[in-house]
Amino acid sequence: MIRHHYSFPHGLAATGTAILMMCASAPLIAQTLNSPDAALSTPDAPVPANDEEIGFAADQLEYDNNTDVVTATGNVQMLREGNRLRADKVVWHRQTGQVEASGNVSVIDAEGNIAYGDQLEVTDTLKDGIVQNMLIVLQQGGRLAAEKGNRTNGVYYLDHAVYSACKVEDSEGCPKEPTWQIKAVKVIYNPDRQRVTYRGARIEIFGLPLIPLPGLSHPVGDQGGTGLLVPSLRYDRVNGAEMSLPYYVKLAPNSDLTITPHVYSDALPMLQGNYRALHGKGAYQITGYATYGSRIPANAAVAPDSQRDFRGYFDASGKFQLDPEWSISSSIRVASDRTFMRRYDISREDRLRSTIQAERIGEDSYFSIAGWAAQTLRTNDIQGQVPVALPVIDYRLRLADPVLGGRIQLQANSLAITRTEGQDTQRAFAGFQWDLRKLTGMGQEITFTTYLRGDVYHTDETDLTRTVIYRGDEGWHARGIAAAAVDVRWPFIGEAFGGTQRITPRVQIVASPHLANMKVPNEDSRSVDLDDSNLFALNRFSGYDRFEDSTRITYGFEYQVDRKDLSLDAVVGQSYRLNSRSTILPEGTGLASRTSDIVGRTTVRYKDFIALTHRYRVDKDNLAVRRNEIDATVGTKKTYVMAGYLRLNRNASSDIEDLRDREEIRLGGRLQVTRFISVFGSTVINLTGQKEDPLTSADGYEPVRHRLGVAYQDDCLELGVTWRRDYQATGDARRGNSFLLRLAFRNLGI
Numbered sequence: 001m002i003r004h005h006y007s008f009p010h011g012l013a014a015t016g017t018a019i020l021m022m023c024a025s026a027p028l029i030a031q032t033l034n035s036p037d038a039a040l041s042t043p044d045a046p047v048p049a050n051d052e053e054i055g056f057a058a059d060q061l062e063y064d065n066n067t068d069v070v071t072a073t074g075n076v077q078m079l080r081e082g083n084r085l086r087a088d089k090v091v092w093h094r095q096t097g098q099v100e101a102s103g104n105v106s107v108i109d110a111e112g113n114i115a116y117g118d119q120l121e122v123t124d125t126l127k128d129g130i131v132q133n134m135l136i137v138l139q140q141g142g143r144l145a146a147e148k149g150n151r152t153n154g155v156y157y158l159d160h161a162v163y164s165a166c167k168v169e170d171s172e173g174c175p176k177e178p179t180w181q182i183k184a185v186k187v188i189y190n191p192d193r194q195r196v197t198y199r200g201a202r203i204e205i206f207g208l209p210l211i212p213l214p215g216l217s218h219p220v221g222d223q224g225g226t227g228l229l230v231p232s233l234r235y236d237r238v239n240g241a242e243m244s245l246p247y248y249v250k251l252a253p254n255s256d257l258t259i260t261p262h263v264y265s266d267a268l269p270m271l272q273g274n275y276r277a278l279h280g281k282g283a284y285q286i287t288g289y290a291t292y293g294s295r296i297p298a299n300a301a302v303a304p305d306s307q308r309d310f311r312g313y314f315d316a317s318g319k320f321q322l323d324p325e326w327s328i329s330s331s332i333r334v335a336s337d338r339t340f341m342r343r344y345d346i347s348r349e350d351r352l353r354s355t356i357q358a359e360r361i362g363e364d365s366y367f368s369i370a371g372w373a374a375q376t377l378r379t380n381d382i383q384g385q386v387p388v389a390l391p392v393i394d395y396r397l398r399l400a401d402p403v404l405g406g407r408i409q410l411q412a413n414s415l416a417i418t419r420t421e422g423q424d425t426q427r428a429f430a431g432f433q434w435d436l437r438k439l440t441g442m443g444q445e446i447t448f449t450t451y452l453r454g455d456v457y458h459t460d461e462t463d464l465t466r467t468v469i470y471r472g473d474e475g476w477h478a479r480g481i482a483a484a485a486v487d488v489r490w491p492f493i494g495e496a497f498g499g500t501q502r503i504t505p506r507v508q509i510v511a512s513p514h515l516a517n518m519k520v521p522n523e524d525s526r527s528v529d530l531d532d533s534n535l536f537a538l539n540r541f542s543g544y545d546r547f548e549d550s551t552r553i554t555y556g557f558e559y560q561v562d563r564k565d566l567s568l569d570a571v572v573g574q575s576y577r578l579n580s581r582s583t584i585l586p587e588g589t590g591l592a593s594r595t596s597d598i599v600g601r602t603t604v605r606y607k608d609f610i611a612l613t614h615r616y617r618v619d620k621d622n623l624a625v626r627r628n629e630i631d632a633t634v635g636t637k638k639t640y641v642m643a644g645y646l647r648l649n650r651n652a653s654s655d656i657e658d659l660r661d662r663e664e665i666r667l668g669g670r671l672q673v674t675r676f677i678s679v680f681g682s683t684v685i686n687l688t689g690q691k692e693d694p695l696t697s698a699d700g701y702e703p704v705r706h707r708l709g710v711a712y713q714d715d716c717l718e719l720g721v722t723w724r725r726d727y728q729a730t731g732d733a734r735r736g737n738s739f740l741l742r743l744a745f746r747n748l749g750i
Helices: 029-033
Strands: 004-008 018-022 054-058 060-064 069-080 083-093 098-108 114-123 129-138 143-152 155-164 180-190 195-199 202-205 208-212 217-219 232-236 240-244 247-252 255-264 270-279 282-295 307-321 326-335 351-361 365-376 388-400 407-418 424-439 445-460 475-489 492-496 499-511 552-562 566-577 598-606 610-618 625-635 640-648 662-672 677-686 702-713 717-726 736-745
Touching (some): 054 060, 114 129, 143 180, 326 365
Antiparallel strands (some): 004 054, 018 129, 054 069, 060 069, 069 083, 083 098, 098 114, 143 155, 180 195, 180 202, 195 217, 202 208, 232 240, 240 255, 247 255, 307 326, 351 365, 407 424, 475 499, 492 499, 499 552, 552 566, 566 598, 598 610, 610 625, 640 662, 662 677, 702 717, 717 736
C-alpha cells in the first residue's frame, strides 16, 4: 500500500498539559478511571515547513471539491507545530475548521501529552471540543473521568466527574478501583493554573461516600497550591475532642504559609501558624502556637481555672550557606510556661534550647562563634540557674609536622556563661596536640600523642551552685595541662568460622602531672561515666573543665567476625592508675579506684533481620553489673520488634544528680497483617525504685506511656487510629488516654 503525504495551509494545534482519553464503550464514570492506555505507533507524517502548514499522512485520501472536505482513512496522521493527531479515520471540514476523528484516536501535543479515544470532535486548532465519556490522564499524575466534557480555550469543563490520584492497576497490571476518589457534579480543570476545582464534591474511600467537600479546589502534581489540607481528629482527657483544619497558602514558588485552627470541646481554641521560605543560599521556618486559657503551674495541684492568661510556643530556625566555607544558623525556641507543650501534645522535651552560630569550615581549619540559651521545662528546676552561653568561640588549625612527621592541631577556645540567679564563669584556653601514627614491620599500629594546654578562668557567686565539687574558687585562676600517650594496637586477622576473624589486643599508656582541677569551676564535665566509647580516650571527662591528671595504663582487646550474613563485633577493657595520688573522679563513675571497672560492648548483626547491642560495666571487686544496656531489633522493615533495657547501678553519691541511677525498659513493634494493613504499639516502663535511687518516688514499676494503633497505607492513602495513655502528670498536662485519627491523601497536591 502506498502512503500519501501532504502539507496543507490550514493547521491543527494541540495545547495543554494533560492526556485526554475517551472511553465511549464504558457507560459508567468509575469504569473509565482504570481504562488501559492504548499503544502508539511511530509517526511518519512529514514535518511542516512552517507553523501554517500541516503534515499529513494516510493510507487513503479523498477530497471533495464541492464541500471542501478532506477524508483520510488508514493510520491517519496530522502534524503541526509539534502536535500530532492519529486515528483510523479523520474527516476535516476545512471551511468550518471542524475535525472529526474516529477509531483509535490519539492526540500528542508539543509537550508530549497524549489524548486517546474512539471519537473526537474538535476545531482544527485542537483547543476546543466536546467528548462523551471523557478520561483525562494528567501528566503530573492522577485521572479525571466524566460522562461528558468539553474544552474551551484550553480549560476542561466536566459534568458528573470523578478524580483520583491513586493507581488504577495492581502489581500484576490488572485494573483495580482506586482507594479514594472525589466525585462532583461539576469539575473544572485549568492546565495553565494546574488546578482542579469542584462543585458539589464528596470523597469516597473504599467505595463508601464519607466526607462532603464544598468548595474544594486543589493543585495537581507535587507543586502544591493554596487550599484546605486534610483535617485531623483526636481526643484526650485534658482538652477533650479536637479538630484541626490546616489552610495552606502558597505565597511564592519558594515560600508558603500554613494556618491551622485547633478547636477543642473542653478548652478554648488555639491557632497555629507555620511559615517556610527557601532561598538560593539557605532556608528558614517560623512556627507559632497561641491560645488564651487556664493553666496549672507545673509544681501545683489546684483547680484548672486557677490561672487564665496567654499561652503559646514560638519556634524559628534556619541556615544560610554564604559561600563554600562560611555559614550562619540559628534556632529560637521559647514557651509561655512549662506545661503548655505537654498539654497540647506538641513535644515532651524537658528543655528548649536556642542557638545562634556563624561557622567557617576550611580544608585544614575550623572557626565558630556561637551562643546558646535554654528554657527549662522541668518541674523543680530554677530558670535563673540555667546558663546562658555567649559568646562561645572555637578555632582549630591542622598542620603537618615538618620535623618529626604526624599531624599538629592548634586550638583556641573562649566561653562566657551567665546566670541570673547563679554562678557566672568565663573561660579561655589555647591548646596544642601532636599525633604520630606508625606501623611496624610486625603489624603493630602505634600512635604517639602529646597534648599541651593553658587555661584562664574567672568565676563568681560560687555559693549559688549546690554541688560543691562543681564550684571552683572565686576570682581569676590559671591552669596548665600536659599529657603524653602511647597507644599500641596489634591486629591478628585470619579465616575462621567460615568468614574473617580479627583479634586486636590494645594497650595505652597516658601520663599527666597533678593539675589544679578543683580550683576552676566545672561547667561542661559533670556527666562522666566509664564505657566503651571513652575507655581509650586521652581524657575520660566529656568537656574541657576537668582533665584526668594521672599516669595510667589501659588494656583491652577487640574481637570481630564477619561472615556473609552474620557479623560479631566486641570490645572489652580496663584501666589501672599507676600513681597513688587521690583522684577527682567521684564514686560511681567506675574510675574512682586505681583499678577501674571492666567495660565492654558486643554487637551482633544477622542480615537485616537481627541487630543486637549490649553495653555493660562490671564492678572490679565483686563483678556486680553497674551498667547493663541492651538494644535489640528483630524483624523486617514491615514486621519487627524493638526492645531496649537500661539499668544503672553505679552506687554513686546521691548529691551528684548527674550520676543518679535508674532502670527502664522500652518495647515497640509493628506487625504487617496484610499488604496494606499493620498493627503497631510501644511502651515505656520506669523500673527505678529506691534501691536504685533513694531520692526517687517511683515504686519500681511505673508505666510512663503506652501506645497502640492500627494503620492502612497504600500508594495514595494513609489511614490510622492510635490510642495512647500517659501515666505522668505535670501541672495541667494530666495523665489519661488520648486517641488520634490520621487521614492523609497522598498525591492530592495539597
